[in-house]
Amino acid sequence: MSDAQVPTPTEAFEVLLAGNERFVSSTPEHPNQDAVRRAETAPGQRPFAVLFGCSDSRLAAEIIFDRGLGDLFVVRTAGHVAGPEVLGSIEYGVSVLDCPLVVVLGHDSCGAVAATRTALTEGIGTAGFVRDVIERVTPSVLSARAAGLTSDEDIVAEHIRHTVDLLVNRSKVLADQIEAGRTAVAGLYYRLADGSAEIVTTRGLPDHPKTR
Numbered sequence: 001m002s003d004a005q006v007p008t009p010t011e012a013f014e015v016l017l018a019g020n021e022r023f024v025s026s027t028p029e030h031p032n033q034d035a036v037r038r039a040e041t042a043p044g045q046r047p048f049a050v051l052f053g054c055s056d057s058r059l060a061a062e063i064i065f066d067r068g069l070g071d072l073f074v075v076r077t078a079g080h081v082a083g084p085e086v087l088g089s090i091e092y093g094v095s096v097l098d099c100p101l102v103v104v105l106g107h108d109s110c111g112a113v114a115a116t117r118t119a120l121t122e123g124i125g126t127a128g129f130v131r132d133v134i135e136r137v138t139p140s141v142l143s144a145r146a147a148g149l150t151s152d153e154d155i156v157a158e159h160i161r162h163t164v165d166l167l168v169n170r171s172k173v174l175a176d177q178i179e180a181g182r183t184a185v186a187g188l189y190y191r192l193a194d195g196s197a198e199i200v201t202t203r204g205l206p207d208h209p210k211t212r
Helices: 009-024 035-041 084-096 111-122 130-146 152-170 172-179
Strands: 049-054 072-077 101-107 184-190 197-203
Touching: 009 101, 009 184, 049 084, 072 084, 084 101, 084 152, 084 172, 101 152, 111 130, 111 152, 130 152, 152 172, 152 184, 152 197, 172 184
Parallel strands: 049 072, 049 101, 101 184
Antiparallel strands: 184 197
């Protein structure tokens, strides 16, 4: 994918998934990670996707999706919780950098989700601003409970869906881009053991229906 080429949302998603397949199979190409790419991107950036993921140290986006410099506009918070700064960063990626794809990346064994479940079931509080993270994850856990979901995997998937809905519902910029067909959103569930990224939900990607 060259800088001059502007991919469609579907094309961008296929590139991302292909990179993850290479990572899973231990056949990475490490594209755009050399001195030539460094020089090419020094004057400016043109990433093909916004990657909004959990801050977990095991979710290094460019490694998981076998990409390089200038490919991904990465935003990360614990439990991929979204406040104004996150929404503004994603809108910047979509409206200023013209990224045709936004990905929400959650994962199994998520500490933020586990802490929220513990806080709700055992009433164990947390100090400092970690409490704010738990409060932002709480609606997802409560929604999962209301739907009868009890496993960690199902609750994390519900949190991914909830985050995708929140982004689209709160950001008119993003919603308008999806409506116009210029941008799509995908929620992915990452498995730490095998490195695979599974589709949970999508917006604006008709060729990729929800698989969970």
